[in-house]
Amino acid sequence: MQTPIPQLTRDSTINLVLDTLAKKKQALVFVNSKRSAEKQAEDLSKKTKLESHELKVLAEQLQSVLDKPTHQCERLALCVKQGVAFHHAGLASKQKEIIEEQFRKGTIKVICCTPTLAYGLDLPAFRSIIRDVKRYGHRGMDFIPVLDYLQMAGRAGRPKFDAWGEAILLADTEPEADDLLERYIQGEPEEIFSKLAVEPVLRTYILSLIAARFVRTRSEIMEFFGRTFWAHQFEDVDKLAAIIDKMLRLLQEWEFVQKAEGEFAPASEVSDPPYRATFLGQRVAELYLDPLTAHQLRKAMTRGAEEKVTGIFPWLHILSRTLEMRPLSGVRQKEYELVSQKLALAESTLLEREPSSFDPEYDSYLEAVKLAMILEEWCEERDEEFILETYNIRPGELRTKLSRLDWLLYACHELAHILQFNDLLKEIRKARIRAKYGVKEELLSLIRLEGIGRMRARILWRNSIKDLGDVKNVEQKRLADLLGAKLASSLKKQVGEDVQGDGKLDQYALPAEKAGKNNE
DNA sequence: GGACGGTGAAACTTCAGGTTGCCTC
DNA sequence: GAAGTTTCACCGTCC
Numbered sequence: 001m002q003t004p005i006p007q008l009t010r011d012s013t014i015n016l017v018l019d020t021l022a023k024k025k026q027a028l029v030f031v032n033s034k035r036s037a038e039k040q041a042e043d044l045s046k047k048t049k050l051e052s053h054e055l056k057v058l059a060e061q062l063q064s065v066l067d068k069p070t071h072q073c074e075r076l077a078l079c080v081k082q083g084v085a086f087h088h089a090g091l092a093s094k095q096k097e098i099i100e101e102q103f104r105k106g107t108i109k110v111i112c113c114t115p116t117l118a119y120g121l122d123l124p125a126f127r128s129i130i131r132d133v134k135r136y137g138h139r140g141m142d143f144i145p146v147l148d149y150l151q152m153a154g155r156a157g158r159p160k161f162d163a164w165g166e167a168i169l170l171a172d173t174e175p176e177a178d179d180l181l182e183r184y185i186q187g188e189p190e191e192i193f194s195k196l197a198v199e200p201v202l203r204t205y206i207l208s209l210i211a212a213r214f215v216r217t218r219s220e221i222m223e224f225f226g227r228t229f230w231a232h233q234f235e236d237v238d239k240l241a242a243i244i245d246k247m248l249r250l251l252q253e254w255e256f257v258q259k260a261e262g263e264f265a266p267a268s269e270v271s272d273p274p275y276r277a278t279f280l281g282q283r284v285a286e287l288y289l290d291p292l293t294a295h296q297l298r299k300a301m302t303r304g305a306e307e308k309v310t311g312i313f314p315w316l317h318i319l320s321r322t323l324e325m326r327p328l329s330g331v332r333q334k335e336y337e338l339v340s341q342k343l344a345l346a347e348s349t350l351l352e353r354e355p356s357s358f359d360p361e362y363d364s365y366l367e368a369v370k371l372a373m374i375l376e377e378w379c380e381e382r383d384e385e386f387i388l389e390t391y392n393i394r395p396g397e398l399r400t401k402l403s404r405l406d407w408l409l410y411a412c413h414e415l416a417h418i419l420q421f422n423d424l425l426k427e428i429r430k431a432r433i434r435a436k437y438g439v440k441e442e443l444l445s446l447i448r449l450e451g452i453g454r455m456r457a458r459i460l461w462r463n464s465i466k467d468l469g470d471v472k473n474v475e476q477k478r479l480a481d482l483l484g485a486k487l488a489s490s491l492k493k494q495v496g497e498d499v500q501g502d503g504k505l506d507q508y509a510l511p512a513e514k515a516g517k518n519n520e
Numbered sequence: 521g522g523a524c525g526g527t528g529a530a531a532c533t534t535c536a537g538g539t540t541g542c543c544t545c
Numbered sequence: 546g547a548a549g550t551t552t553c554a555c556c557g558t559c560c
């Protein structure tokens with residue numbers, strides 16, 4: 001390094017950032033956990049002395065993106081007032097958006113982040129400071145791959161503004177510095193391995209290839225995969241064939257794929273009969289659902305219909321058990337009691353039996369109970385702060401899970417339709433709306449109105465306006481007192497038109513206008 | 521003497537990320 | 546495995 005960095009504090013990350021600011025430049029600081037990102041941002045914000053009116057306004061904007069700010073929002077606002085932000089998957093997406101935009105504009109000078117910002121996002125800075133090179137993995141702390149380092153280092157230097165950029169790796173000691181130099185700067189990036197070999201991916205691909213009639217026979221399937229990067233790496237053709245055969249067997253067993261045999265198959269194809277997707281398999285492929293998930297859901301629905309399961313929790317649990325919901329957040333020590341209690345209470349209604357506590361699956365089963373609890377809390381109108389405090393699930397993480405839940409519920413609905421579980425259809429639709437808006441069942445009617453979310457629906461309900469009829473009958477002035485004149489007039493218009501239409505609304509249809517309403 | 525507050529060592533807890541599907545009368 | 550947080554013992558100060 002040409003000029004030494006002034007050692008203004010004992011924290012070398014802070015020193016580097018302060019030096020960057022003195023140069024009128026921006027910095028990204030990469031750390032290995034969400035908690036660290038927040039802490040580092042907070043420590044930095046105490047030193048930057050950047051407060052301005054612009055930042056104050058920005059901080060207020062960031063703090064109020066949710067119905068009710070969580071302490072995460074407040075913490076972010078405090079940092080941003082000093083020109084520093086933290087950025088990780090736990091932020092509300094609106095907050096991430098604003099931070100990225102304001103960093104590009106130069107209002108925010110420093111972002112402390114987890115590797116989120118290294119991938120996909122085009123957010124360069126003069127300095128890319130890589131504080132942590134170790135990350136928690138399967139075997140405790142491990143060095144991050146060279147590829148990850150390169151991604152982070154690659155954020156340094158803004159092509160339009162800077163002639164160069166600086167990527168800085170932090171080491172505490174000389175030997176460590178030597179090690180990092182060798183490992184990352186002189187080191188070769190890891191080889192890239194095909195992800196196709198992962199069973200869920202393979203299952204999904206084979207089914208969609210057959211459903212799209214891109215391939216028909218086993219030999220065509222083999223030929224297709226033989227040309228992939230995966231096969232190129234795999235080399236062992238026999239083993240490859242064995243894996244594909246196993247997948248084909250499963251897809252048949254689950255009735256997503258059929259072998260055309262006997263009279264349907266031309267003589268030439270007797271030894272290599274064509275496969276075709278069943279109607280069900282076709283739909284599973286269209287939904288991009290992992291066939292295993294579709295199979296799990298089918299089993300669960302069969303059971304749910306037989307046992308006349310009621311309530312939303314068993315469904316939330318079975319959906320939390322799918323691969324699509326992974327990774328699950330672990331059950332923390334202090335949550336263990338709470339989750340176990342819930343499991344004991346709900347066990348008899350759950351659609352998948354509790355494994356023995358010695359079973360390796362037990363942990364993930366319990367984690368699914370935890371996720372189902374969180375989703376249920378949301379559907380019971382608990383706010384983000386409660387969920388963050390109780391389960392350590394941040395708003396951004398909650399949103400991700402909710403959006404997957406919505407997709408899975410939709411998929412469930414489609415499967416139930418095809419498999420003629422007609423009694424379930426209405427329940428699934430209700431669950432989908434409840435999850436989407438985070439409301440109890442009693443608000444389903446009000447939530448349909450444009451301009452009405454969970455907060456306003458609850459206000460109406462508390463004031464004895466409990467369904468569309470009530471909205472129609474109540475005086476407009478009263479509505480205006482509760483929700484403002486503009487919305488009151490809109491509501492009156494909505495119920496007026498609707499009620500005139502056919503006299504009764506389909507209570508569980510999703511209002512089209514509200515589809516894009518959530519401020520994600 | 522006791523309440524309070526500051527300090528630091530020890531014990532304890534937790535740990536990155538994200539794409540698919542519908543639909544707008 | 547290590548950072549960050551919580552707990553707790555210890556000590557000094559003030560009333």
